[in-house]
Amino acid sequence: MDLSLPLALQWILAIWTLFSIGAFIIEKLPKVIEYVRSPPPAEPAKPRKDYWIGSGAALGCAVIWAASYASLGMISSSVSTLTTNIYLLGFAAASLYIASVVYGLFNRSAAPREPVQPPSGRIALLVAANLGNFVLSVLALKYISASEAMTLTNLAPIFLAVFLWYRGKLTGKVGVVLALMLVLAGVFILNIDGTFSLKAGSNISGSVVAALAGAAFAVWTLTLDEIKGTFSGVVSRLQTLALVFFLSYVVLVTLGYAVGRLETLTTTDYVLLALNGMRVACVHLLYLFAVEKAGPLLASVLAVLMVPFTFPFDRIWNGAAITGQLVLGAFLIVVAAAGLLSDELRKARYE
Secondary structure, eight states: OOOOOOHHHHHHHHHHHHHHHHHHHHHHHHHHHHHHHSOOOOOOOOOHHHHHHHHHHHHHHHHHHHHHHHHHTTTTTTSOHHHHHHHHHHHHHHHHHHHHHHHHHHOGGGSOSSOOOOOHHHHHHHHHHHHHHHHHHHHHTTTSOHHHHHHHHTTHHHHHHHHHHHTTSSOOOHHHHHHHHHHHHHHHHHTBOTTSOBOOTHHHHHHHHHHHHHHHHHHHHHHHHHHGGGOOSHHHHHHHHHHHHHHHHHHHHHHHHHHOOOOOOOHHHHHHHHHHHHHHHHHHHHHHHHHHHHOHHHHHHHHTTHHHHHHHHHHHHHOOOOOHHHHHHHHHHHHHHHHHHHHHHHHHHTO
C-alpha cells in the first residue's frame, strides 16, 4: 500500500513551509540584531569547583564527539548530507523531548511552575547556528577525512574568542593574536603538499566548509552561554534544546521535499543514524552543562581535544592514514586553543 503524498500536495506543503519559515525569519531578524547589539548579561563569579566539573563535562563531550564523528564517515558516501542531518536532528529532537517528559514524571519537583523561556531572537540564532554546524560538519566529510574535518571545525575557539571580544567579554591580548597565528599555521600545514603548495581540488573546499562549521559552533556556544540565566531546571534545558532541534529538523525536511530525492537506507545506516541522533541529544545537553559551569571559552577549548581522540577512531573504522603532516597541523591548533585556556585557568585560580 502506497502511503506517500501526491506530488502536488508535497509541493504545496513545501512552499507553505518555506513561506512560514521566511515569515518567521523576517519577524525574528530585528530581535536577533537587537540581541547582537545589546550588552552581555552580568555574570556572577564562579567557584573553582565549577570549573573542574565543567572541564570534566567538556572532556566527556570531546571523547563522544570524536567517536561519533568518525562513525559518520562510514555512511557519508552512501547517504546524502541532507538525509543524514534530517535523521540526526529528528532523532535528537525526539530523544530530548522524551527525556524531558520522563524526567518530569519521575522528578515532579524538577518541573518548573513558571518556566522562563529564552528570548525568541536567541532561539532563532540557535537554530541557525545548529543548522550551520550540522550541515557543514557532515558536508565536509564528502571532501576530506574525519580527522582533517574535525581539526578544522575546531577553529571554533578562535571564532569564539573574536565573538567574545566583540561582546566585551574578552580583552584583546598578545596571547589571542599568537593563538590566531598558530591556528592559521596549522590550517596551512593541513592543506599543503610536498612542494609547499596548497592542495588543489576537494581538499580546499572541504577545509573551507569545515572552518565555517566551526564558526557556526562558536555562535552556538556564545548563545548558550548568554541564555543560561533563563533556565529554571533540567526540564527547561531539555525542552529548549528539543525546540531548537525540532525547528532545525522542520527546515531540513522542507528542503528534502524541495529536493524530492528519496534514498534507500540499509539497516546499518538506520542503526548508525539512530544511535548518533541519541548521541547528539546527550552530548549537546552535556555541553550545555559544561558551558554553564566552566564558561564558553574554557568549554570550547577543552572540546578541541576531540581532535587527537578522533585519529584512532578514524583509523580503525575508515582506514584513514594518520600522517605526520596531519598530526602537526592538529597539534598547532590544539596549542593555540590551549593558549586561550590560560586566562580562564588563571581567573579560576583566584575565584
